[in-house]
Amino acid sequence: MLGTTQLKQNHSPSNKQVPQKTFAALIATFLAVLLLIIVPLVESLHGGVLWGLNYHSPKFMSQVGDALALVKLIALCAGVYLLFKQHGTFRHLVKSKWLSIVLSSVLAIVALIQIAIGLLGVLIDATLGTNRDYFHKEFAIENNTIYVFTADPGAMGTAYHYFYLKCPLPLNRYELKLIEKTHWVREIELKASDNGFDVFNQRGEFKYRVSLGEVGCG
Template sequence: MDTSSNNSSLIIFLISACLLLPFLESMHGGALWGLNWHSPRLMDTLSHNLLYIKLVLVITGLILLFTKPKKIKSIIKNKIAQWLFYIILTLVGVIQIPFLCLGILVNGSSLSTPDYIHKQSTFTDRTIYIYTADPGAMGKAYHYAYLNCPLAFGRYELKRIAKLNWMREYTFYIEKNNLIVIDKNSDGLTHTFDMSDVTCSS
């Protein structure tokens, strides 16, 4: 009897974990609740891989939810509680599937290489990171420039400097207190951004 009860409790725990953990992680906005460890490029790769893992977890949770009704009812005796358990977790699971599939589709539609999407250079004591958000045919691409600030335990914090329209090729450097971004196309536009208010100490 105890073994059966423990198995039923484990099933309920697994269902809840498979459906709620991916939802809570997605709601935060940053990979693994904003871990920001090692480098933005690593975390972006991890974020893309997490989409597949979360999709598998959600599908597994929904399968368990609908194939183990007896085990669920053996632990949750109250009819209203049973109804709430099924309705809430079904909604949480079903809502996630199209968004996870869309995220996988958007990531797969980008034709840009990781070296282009993630550019990072250190100038004396400041590290500049530029991320290219390229949704492919599903939207317009932009560059986002950040000051990459080191934190304890190998973590980092990104402080936004500027948002730029897409450039096929560009280079960047720091001159005095300005971030200079040069478009290497024929127009050769130069973008200058004051970094006086963007520091790792602020």
């Protein structure tokens, strides 16, 4: 009887080893889930599009960012789908059942939070994207390129202009150096002045002068 009982235990489903091919497939699926959920998170936490690639112009990178947001949403949805589809089998990769549940839960929560924030961002970008020229402007002032980003929350707050010196980098990349933050001006125009530039509105009325100070590309 003892030998029979021991034989049954050795061949019970809980003691069966996962076939090597199945185990490799589980590893591949789990790594895919990690990549689909963690990579978008790391990219988003960096703050700059594609880890601060800064290629061509801020306006172009804004367009890339909008497209990338959709790609990240698709990746996150795929990651959540694989996570829930393979949830019951991931316990074969972790000895502890509870550790497997906790790991899957954390990944699911991280992914769902990203999806919620991503959907909100896509809706905002869809609203503002048609007026991209309003938010991103560049002016050639003597030998410098001045980039102006307009932060305009609409009725929810006060609009401001952020003036940057756009410095060229190899491979058609650029670096932005903040010059000054100023109050909003309708249809802003810039004209060169001593060590800086003057700001005018759409009617050609002078508003204020911005100095480059110590800001430079050298």
